[in-house]
Amino acid sequence: MRDYVIVSDATLDLPYSIIEEYGIMVIPMGVDIDNVAYNFHPDEKELKIDEFYEKLKAGADTHTTQITPIVFTEYFKNILDEGLDLIYIGFSSGLSSTYNASQLVMEELIKEYPDRKIYCIDSKCASIGEGLLVYHAALQKRNGLTIDELKEWVENHKYNSRHWFTVKDLFYLKKGGRVTSVEAVVGTAFRIRPVLSTDENGKLVVVSKIRGSKAETEFLINRMIKEGEDLKSQTVIVGHSDNLEQAKKLAEEIRSMNVVKDVIISQIGPVIGTHTGPGMLALVFMGKKCDL
CATH class of the missing domain: 3.30.1180.10 (Hypothetical Protein Tm841; Chain: A;domain 3)
Incomplete structure (x- = not known):
């Protein structure tokens, strides 16, 4: 049985120690601060959280950007080319069109990788609500659920x-x-x-x-x-x-x-x-x- 990975995005707000321990892959997301663009990664390698809030309290003008289809395509293909399947649990479609972009990319990649499993799930959650769902999904994966079983579990439990x-x-x-x-x-x-x-x-x-x-x-x-x-x-x-x-x-x-x-x-x-x-x-x- 082919192995798979759980993928999410930088809105999940889980501690990096948990992300690292459970092998969760997180797509960074863009933040503009006073017209300077950053990619926020959970390990804070490009933008420190404390520094961000200091700038915010000092009156910085901040905006966020969504994950583009190009970024999704590159990220997903890197996983697929390593011989892994993937399940992406994304930021609520009620708050962003990021999930919709992932769906479009998934539909195209299925044509390119017809024998692979690529699932995208709308978490309907935000921030650590999304993070909690991803964390529990990682626990289920560790307990031995297959990718199809995990997809069903997440769909059935996201409102929990x-x-x-x-x-x-x-x-x-x-x-x-x-x-x-x-x-x-x-x-x-x-x-x-x-x-x-x-x-x-x-x-x-x-x-x-x-x-x-x-x-x-x-x-x-x-x-x-x-x-x-x-x-x-x-x-x-x-x-x-x-x-x-x-x-x-x-x-x-x-x-x-x-x-x-x-x-x-x-x-x-x-x-x-x-x-x-x-x-x-x-x-x-x-x-x-x-x-x-």
């Missing part, structure tokens, strides 16, 4: 990646069209922080609004307790964008509850950080959607 996050500065969301100018001004003035997740179409939605860091922690933990399934066997992920102190407090509180196997803290990279700004706090776990 429950991801919740808050942001500190609403102006970054306003820039991306997620909140109005009035909401941004009022929300920032009164320290109102929106709670966001993704819907069934993988689009970002504001699901609640809270005030203060204590309320943030309580909300995120309550969602984990309500929606999480088999938490005792799970490693959950706390994500943050230049917000390590609060992320550590959230992780410590979860550990003190003794309800999960482990907690990983991961820093949100520049691709997602451009749209959330510094101060984001997130918690992701496997579970099922429940009403607020």
Whole structure:
């Protein structure tokens, strides 16, 4: 049976140690900072995450770019030419057309490599929600699933990646069209922080609004307790964008509850950080959607 690799993109925001340990291949993504173009790799070899947030807080103008069909073609062909099949788990199509580009490339490469298996899956997830799904896919691969079995597993479980996050500065969301100018001004003035997740179409939605860091922690933990399934066997992920102190407090509180196997803290990279700004706090776990 031919071996295969799991491929994702730089929006997954997993710690590089996990990416390396499980042999996950990650396609870098472009970030422009004050008209200087960078490719962001999980090992930060071209752009350091801390340096990115320092520039962002200093007022840098930042934009992100999608993965082009040319890049997908080159990356996928390199894998196929090594005699490996591949399964790509990509950033939500509700937030980017990157996944659609991968689909077009897959359709062309199947003609060129008719005896090979090339699968592209829309994660319907963002950031560490996508990362959590990829991490669990890697665990399933290590447990012996074939590429066809893993494809089915990911399709069946992608909505079980429950991801919740808050942001500190609403102006970054306003820039991306997620909140109005009035909401941004009022929300920032009164320290109102929106709670966001993704819907069934993988689009970002504001699901609640809270005030203060204590309320943030309580909300995120309550969602984990309500929606999480088999938490005792799970490693959950706390994500943050230049917000390590609060992320550590959230992780410590979860550990003190003794309800999960482990907690990983991961820093949100520049691709997602451009749209959330510094101060984001997130918690992701496997579970099922429940009403607020």
